Amino acid sequence: xxxxxxxxxxxxLERLSGVFRDVGYDGASLALLSDxxxxxxxxxxxxxxxxxxxxxxxxxxxxxxxxxxxILLPLAADGPAQESIQTMIKSINRFYAGGKQACLLNMLSSxxxxxxxxxxxxxxxxxAWISALxxxxxxxxxxxxEARMRAERAxxxxxxxxxMARGMGTTKPxxxxxxxLPAELLGDGAPTx
Amino acid sequence: xxxxxxxxxxxxLERLSGVFRDVGYDGASLALLSDxxxxxxxxxxxxxxxxxxxxxxxxxxxxxxxxxxxILLPLAADGPAQESIQTMIKSINRFYAGGKQACLLNMLSSxxxxxxxxxxxxxxxxxAWISALxxxxxxxxxxxxEARMRAERAxxxxxxxxxMARGMGTTKPxxxxxxxLPAELLGDGAPTx
DNA sequence: GTCTATAGTAAGATAGAC
DNA sequence: GTCTATCTTACTATAGAC
Numbered sequence: 001x002x003x004x005x006x007x008x009x010x011x012x013l014e015r016l017s018g019v020f021r022d023v024g025y026d027g028a029s030l031a032l033l034s035d036x037x038x039x040x041x042x043x044x045x046x047x048x049x050x051x052x053x054x055x056x057x058x059x060x061x062x063x064x065x066x067x068x069x070x071i072l073l074p075l076a077a078d079g080p081a082q083e084s085i086q087t088m089i090k091s092i093n094r095f096y097a098g099g100k101q102a103c104l105l106n107m108l109s110s111x112x113x114x115x116x117x118x119x120x121x122x123x124x125x126x127x128a129w130i131s132a133l134x135x136x137x138x139x140x141x142x143x144x145x146e147a148r149m150r151a152e153r154a155x156x157x158x159x160x161x162x163x164m165a166r167g168m169g170t171t172k173p174x175x176x177x178x179x180x181l182p183a184e185l186l187g188d189g190a191p192t193x
Numbered sequence: 194x195x196x197x198x199x200x201x202x203x204x205x206l207e208r209l210s211g212v213f214r215d216v217g218y219d220g221a222s223l224a225l226l227s228d229x230x231x232x233x234x235x236x237x238x239x240x241x242x243x244x245x246x247x248x249x250x251x252x253x254x255x256x257x258x259x260x261x262x263x264i265l266l267p268l269a270a271d272g273p274a275q276e277s278i279q280t281m282i283k284s285i286n287r288f289y290a291g292g293k294q295a296c297l298l299n300m301l302s303s304x305x306x307x308x309x310x311x312x313x314x315x316x317x318x319x320x321a322w323i324s325a326l327x328x329x330x331x332x333x334x335x336x337x338x339e340a341r342m343r344a345e346r347a348x349x350x351x352x353x354x355x356x357m358a359r360g361m362g363t364t365k366p367x368x369x370x371x372x373x374l375p376a377e378l379l380g381d382g383a384p385t386x
Numbered sequence: 387g388t389c390t391a392t393a394g395t396a397a398g399a400t401a402g403a404c
Numbered sequence: 405g406t407c408t409a410t411c412t413t414a415c416t417a418t419a420g421a422c
Contacts, residue, residue, distance in 0.1 A: 031414080031415080051417065105356070106360070109359045110220060123360065152366060155353065155357060156349070156354045160350055166302045167302045168316050222398085224396080224397085233406065235409095238398095238399065244399065
């Protein structure tokens with residue numbers, strides 16, 4: 001009779017994701033992935049016949065699903081922009097563990113990683129995120145161009161603060177950035193003037 | 194009689210830096226480093242007895258020197274803040290090849306890279322950069338806290354836009370960010386209000 | 387579905403000739 | 405100072421038992 005898996009798919013992808021986010025694609029050896037999941041290398045290959053590349057791709061697809069469900073759809077729901085953004089901020093804070101976890105989009109972006117399946121997916125996720133944010137900002141009265149600029153700036157601030165947090169060994173830049181994010185997106189300040 | 198080196202130290206460090214910035218520490222195999230420099234692995238070990246770790250460290254030290262000379266010192270020179278910042282922007286644009294080259298601080302930040310020599314250096318570079326920027330902003334009348342916040346935001350925007358540029362396969366986010374940077378730093382807009 | 391064992395390859399690093 | 409050749413280890417991946 002069939003033996004039940006010792007770790008379900010959801011938990012498995014989470015553990016794999018944690019490794020990729022910590023050490024990147026090249027740093028994620030099968031030994032590390034094995035340790036993190038409690039599965040031997042051969043068992044990982046049973047679930048991911050495509051090896052490490054498939055693991056990373058499924059982790060990335062899973063991240064896209066999470067982002068869509070927990071961030072993009074709430075952003076698109078009608079309601080006050082302030083509330084949509086506060087919901088997003090809470091989700092972001094969980095997703096990045098308060099700044100302790102790096103972003104997959106950064107850690108898996110590499111010119112020499114096969115160039116194909118990854119980069120298209122990453123590009124698409126960035127684009128969808130920016131568009132969703134720009135739409136929300138636009139509902140508050142800003143014109144399309146200004147709304148898109150603010151959305152791009154917010155995404156840059158988010159990823160930049162994560163880079164700083166990792167490099168400086170403190171989550172403070174990330175937490176500060178999250179606190180300022182609503183004003184960065186909707187504030188009447190005009191930094192471009 | 195002593196044979197002259199086929200590649201001088203400056204060019205050597207530049208080539209090594211290019212590899213680390215493209216593929217990160219783990220991705221930078223000695224084969225890649227050898228190809229990029231035109232030196233065989235054994236020759237690299239002759240110049241860097243400490244191996245790859247020493248190469249990365251010297252590349253990072255070189256980046257700090259460059260940053261100090263071309264960015265921090267010009268920022269500290271007295272003169273209009275607008276001009277200091279414009280000078281910095283030109284230097285940054287060269288340093289990151291208009292957005293085509295990633296940042297070493299991002300690519301060499303990794304929890305599992307020995308934890309010691311690297312992370313302290315990276316932390317120090319981030320700190321010095323932020324302080325120098327905050328000082329310039331403060332000369333224009335902003336109080337210390339606001340100036341530091343703007344400096345941190347600028348560094349986050351810079352690194353975030355580089356992450357976006359790499360992930361989206363276009364330098365546009367980086368170029369746009371550079372164009373807005375003076376206003377982000379000195380504008381009278383108050384995004385935090 | 388998971389494991390041990392192992393194949394085959396590429397990694398980091400060194401020895402020694404020129 | 406640079407090279408070819410080599411050592412040792414770690415890597416990705418597979419075979420086959422349970």
